[in-house]
Amino acid sequence: xxxxxYQYIQNLQDRMTSTLEEVDGKEKFQEDIWERPxxxxxxxxxxxxxxxxxxxxxxxxxxxxxxxxVLRTQFGVEQGDFFACGLSLVLHPxxxxxxxxxxxxxxxxxxxxxxxxxxxxxxGGQDLTPYYLFDEDVVHxxxxxxxxxxxxxxxxxxxxxxxxxAYFWNAHRxxxxxxxxxFFDYLKEEQGFTIQDxxxxxTEIGDSFLRSYIPIVERTRxxxxxxxxxxxxxxxxxxxxxxxxxxxxxxxxGLKTNGxxxxxxxxxxxxxxxxxxxxxxEGSEEAKLIRVLTHPxxxxxxx
Amino acid sequence: xxxxxYQYIQNLQDRMTSTLEEVDGKEKFQEDIWERPxxxxxxxxxxxxxxxxxxxxxxxxxxxxxxxxVLRTQFGVEQGDFFACGLSLVLHPxxxxxxxxxxxxxxxxxxxxxxxxxxxxxxGGQDLTPYYLFDEDVVHxxxxxxxxxxxxxxxxxxxxxxxxxAYFWNAHRxxxxxxxxxFFDYLKEEQGFTIQDxxxxxTEIGDSFLRSYIPIVERTRxxxxxxxxxxxxxxxxxxxxxxxxxxxxxxxxGLKTNGxxxxxxxxxxxxxxxxxxxxxxEGSEEAKLIRVLTHPxxxxxxx
Numbered sequence: 001x002x003x004x005x006y007q008y009i010q011n012l013q014d015r016m017t018s019t020l021e022e023v024d025g026k027e028k029f030q031e032d033i034w035e036r037p038x039x040x041x042x043x044x045x046x047x048x049x050x051x052x053x054x055x056x057x058x059x060x061x062x063x064x065x066x067x068x069x070v071l072r073t074q075f076g077v078e079q080g081d082f083f084a085c086g087l088s089l090v091l092h093p094x095x096x097x098x099x100x101x102x103x104x105x106x107x108x109x110x111x112x113x114x115x116x117x118x119x120x121x122x123x124g125g126q127d128l129t130p131y132y133l134f135d136e137d138v139v140h141x142x143x144x145x146x147x148x149x150x151x152x153x154x155x156x157x158x159x160x161x162x163x164x165x166a167y168f169w170n171a172h173r174x175x176x177x178x179x180x181x182x183f184f185d186y187l188k189e190e191q192g193f194t195i196q197d198x199x200x201x202x203t204e205i206g207d208s209f210l211r212s213y214i215p216i217v218e219r220t221r222x223x224x225x226x227x228x229x230x231x232x233x234x235x236x237x238x239x240x241x242x243x244x245x246x247x248x249x250x251x252x253x254g255l256k257t258n259g260x261x262x263x264x265x266x267x268x269x270x271x272x273x274x275x276x277x278x279x280x281x282e283g284s285e286e287a288k289l290i291r292v293l294t295h296p297x298x299x300x301x302x303x
Numbered sequence: 304x305x306x307x308x309y310q311y312i313q314n315l316q317d318r319m320t321s322t323l324e325e326v327d328g329k330e331k332f333q334e335d336i337w338e339r340p341x342x343x344x345x346x347x348x349x350x351x352x353x354x355x356x357x358x359x360x361x362x363x364x365x366x367x368x369x370x371x372x373v374l375r376t377q378f379g380v381e382q383g384d385f386f387a388c389g390l391s392l393v394l395h396p397x398x399x400x401x402x403x404x405x406x407x408x409x410x411x412x413x414x415x416x417x418x419x420x421x422x423x424x425x426x427g428g429q430d431l432t433p434y435y436l437f438d439e440d441v442v443h444x445x446x447x448x449x450x451x452x453x454x455x456x457x458x459x460x461x462x463x464x465x466x467x468x469a470y471f472w473n474a475h476r477x478x479x480x481x482x483x484x485x486f487f488d489y490l491k492e493e494q495g496f497t498i499q500d501x502x503x504x505x506t507e508i509g510d511s512f513l514r515s516y517i518p519i520v521e522r523t524r525x526x527x528x529x530x531x532x533x534x535x536x537x538x539x540x541x542x543x544x545x546x547x548x549x550x551x552x553x554x555x556x557g558l559k560t561n562g563x564x565x566x567x568x569x570x571x572x573x574x575x576x577x578x579x580x581x582x583x584x585e586g587s588e589e590a591k592l593i594r595v596l597t598h599p600x601x602x603x604x605x606x
Contacts, residue, residue: 032580046579055579172558238571245548246558255475255549268541268577275573276349276358277335277565 002083005107009060009087012206016058017045019210026051034260039065044263054094057266060087068257081111090267096233097223099130101213105206122202123185127168129178131233133289137216138179144212145182152201160184165296170243175293177243232286237269305386308410312363312390315509319361320348322513329354337563342368347566357397360569363390371560386412393570399536400526402433404516408509425505426488430471432481434536436592440519441482447515448485455504463487468599473546478596480546535589540572
């Protein structure tokens with residue numbers, strides 16, 4: 001399974017970066033191949049100052065070795081080895097009219113002291129972070145997520161959408177990071193699902209990603225914007241940084257386990273502002289976004 | 304003691320904001336008075352887009368009530384009340400030639416279930432974060448710190464300078480946040496020091512602060528700079544954000560105890576950049592800064 005999934009994400013990385021380069025039309029991804037001293041490594045592909053994407057990364061990694069202390073504590077085991085691989089993607093468009101998007105799909109195996117696999121699971125998801133709210137984009141993103149989920153289980157979409165809203169919650173601001181998507185973890189062989197069923201589901205989600213995001217880029221890329229729109233985007237990007245550095249388990253896990261710092265923090269936006277006590281004017285488009293993020297509602301997606 | 308120290312920081316806030324307004328020459332501090340639902344409150348004073356200070360805050364607060372869970376766990380007590388007051392200051396100058404500075408001095412009391420005070424202590428310090436390194440500024444800052452320490456105990460400066468280097472360490476980057484200063488905590492009545500001795504020391508440090516920083520502003524304010532210098536400052540400000548959101552105990556404490564979010568995150572710089580894998584050219588002024596931050600040395604201050 002680990003080889004099967006790693007081949008899948010290698011192939012997915014290629015498909016994604018070539019499509020995103022086509023969409024961008026100006027810049028190419030730059031590739032860095034890195035090794036982890038304790039075992040494994042990855043391929044980081046980053047685009048900077050593109051026509052559409054001000055900063056974006058599509059990274060894969062496959063790491064293995066002794067379970068780091070933070071995981072031994074988390075799983076309550078005294079020793080053991082692990083294997084983990086995954087693809088992580090963050091795209092920060094230049095235009096504040098185009099939403100930021102994040103996705104991550106991963107696979108994990110854990111072994112006992114004798115090298116016998118004791119557990120394996122998939123995790124991941126994708127979520128959209130708009131700076132200006134266009135209902136049709138939100139509906140489109142969720143509809144693609146739902147259709148991919150529905151091909152596997154009619155409960156998945158509503159379960160993983162709820163998990164996504166709960167996970168990408170900036171608790172210290174009492175607001176959502178964005179308008180959600182999917183979030184799932186510890187998808188194991190259980191309750192009538194084989195590990196191959198889990199693989200089929202996660203790869204279906206991965207395959208659906210470009211269909212969920214690219215049409216939004218194509219629809220919004222021609223919209224004009226002013227410096228005021230851009231300032232708002234940079235202020236909201238500050239909330240993105242706050243989430244990733246304060247709350248995101250993946251980021252904090254990477255920092256605690258001696259991950260490659262540049263690949264982990266690739267997710268941070270290129271230009272960011274923090275303004276003291278910044279609040280948009282009542283009735284503005286900016287206030288409309290805040291209202292939705294502070295009152296997440298199942299109803300935002302009518303699909 | 305709590306009234307004595309709170310009066311001191313109220314007075315210090317006034318002295319600081321009036322001096323900083325004079326130095327700035329363009330903008331005034333805007334004041335926000337806030338209350339904490341569980342007890343106490345504070346006075347936040349923030350300056351935005353000044354002649355010198357792009358963003359700066361000088362805040363005081365005095366809060367009290369039931370010990371929050373995070374503190375009950377930390378101190379290993381089942382119940383109790385607390386009182387805490389302090390002054391926090393962060394100044395982000397516009398010019399990359401002028402260093403950012405941070406200071407915080409605080410006093411804490413803890414009470415048992417019957418309202419009897421069981422312990423009290425002072426904490427705090429100040430540290431300087433330059434974007435370009437001018438040895439004379441570093442030496443001046445440390446010299447003022449040392450002189451204030453030496454009036455109380457000949458060991459204080461070297462102890463609290465070491466603590467400062469250890470505390471303001473961006474572990475995930477393997478580099479210091481800045482060139483240090485002083486950091487002390489849990490200064491209690493002990494080992495020949497009365498609590499009044501501790502008060503006298505902390506207020507001496509507080510009184511010395513403007514003497515340590517303002518001459519650096521005056522010396523560097525006339526220096527010219529380019530957009531490239533400014534870009535470097537904004538990239539380095541990203542490290543400041545990383546420290547505050549990932550490592551700073553004060554920030555994380557505030558976020559966990561339902562502090563006033565705008566006052567806590569006032570410390571974040573106004574404009575920040577994250578560039579993938581950004582490294583300055585060998586031999587440049589920027590590389591010189593990195594070399595000092597990644598190899599902190601006792602010798603940086605020759606005083």
